[in-house]
Amino acid sequence: MKNLTKTSNIAKVTKLSSAMVLAMAAMTNTANATVTIASDSGWETSISGSIPVFVVSSDHDGEESATRVQSGFNPANLNFHVAAPKLDNGLTVSGHFQIDTHLQGSGVQNSGTFESRVANIQIAGDFGTVVVGKDFGVFNSSAIGDIASQGGVGWLGGGADTGNATGGRIGTGYVYANFNPQVKFISNDYNGLSFKVAMINPEEPQDSQGARIETDSPRFEGQANYATKFNAGGIKLWAGFIQQNVSVLGANSFDYDMQGFDIGTHLDLGDFGITLSFTDTTGIGADGLYGFGGINDADVDATQWYVEADYVFDKTTVGISYGEGQQDSRAADASKGLDAVAEVDNELSMLFVHYQWTPEFRLVGELQDYQSDVQADYDAIVLGFQFDF
Secondary structure (H helix, E strand, O other), X not given: OOOEEEEEEOOOOOOOOHHHHHHHHHOOOOOOOEEEEEEOOXXXXXXXXXXXXXXXXXXXXXXXXXXXXXXXXOOEEEEEEEEOOOOOOOOEEEEEEEEEEOOOOHHHOOOOOEEEEEEEEEEEEOOEEEXXXXXXXXXXXXXXXXHHHHOOOEOOOOHHHOOOOOOEOEOOOEOOOOEEEEEEEEOOOEOOEEEEEEEEOOOOOOOOOOOEEEOOOOEEEEEEEEEEEEOOEEEEEEEEEEEEEEEEEOOOOEEEEEEEEEEEEEEEEOOEEEEEEEEEEEOOOOOOOOOOOHHHHOOOXXXXXXXXXXXXXXXXXXXXXXXXXXXXXXXXXXXXXXOOEOOEEEEEEEEEEEEEOOOOEEEEEEEEEEEXXXXXXXXXXXXXXXXXX
16 A cells, blocks of 8 residues: 555545445444545545443442443444455455443453454445454344434443443343354345345353253344335334254253344434334343353243334434333243243333534433343433544
């Protein structure tokens, strides 16, 4: 890359190659600006990111009350994108890398965690885009795009001293898509219709009794999206699926599937918006996390759903959001060595306000009420700051 010339585009998103645009859309932050370095030979490199910081005051039933400065649903992140010159056949090859850092809880303030959530190669052309490497998941990825939890804090999974990023609506509205190594195909947009399918490294649940777990095939995820605009606003629709096989080997050998489907919509009518999302799974508990319940989640049926309403005026967005994560009870199964599973209900209510002070700087306010059968209930007041670049 020779004869580099630097171009700064702080007021608007720089138009990059189609592969870069798709990559940024797939990540959990939306950059308001990028800094781009271009060369005479056709190479392009861009840097973008965001720094979200939240002051959270929470009161947990039967536990401590606390005021903490911490990460929200998204940690601070820095994104690097490098695109090679377009080939004669119209293909563009690009690389994408994201570094994340978390604001820790009170007990570990001197050991902030760094991680890489994204590291992939993308090949884009008239056929669409192929992604190979570590990237955001597919299933429930559109459901995670709600305003309240995506741009705020949501579930405090670790209680008063939550470390790392928070939970958003994981377990009270959607299953977490997570970042995993994968091979993914993203279609082009066909008059508002697009789809993506992925072969993803499987999650491997654990067994407290020491049975050997085998996942000899990848997890498969897919999603279709449709978006259109009309005079009074617009509508977005999505539907998706997930499927992964798990083999439990030992005295009580058996197979089971982590599988599910989701549907959702976001409707804009003038300045008013509403989002509805529903997810149904088997083998994934009410916590909304793959494999965290171990093999005892086998055959457990669960649902995640939420409804969110928002209103936009000038630079301010206000809204209300309510969602639940539920799982059915299941009797013990001695033939599989599975204990009984109780019925679980998690509920999270949020009032939120986002004020876009400048294109790059946003203020966030959030009121929470969380109730659960498996974690202490709590109330929280949140004040947040986010700088995008």
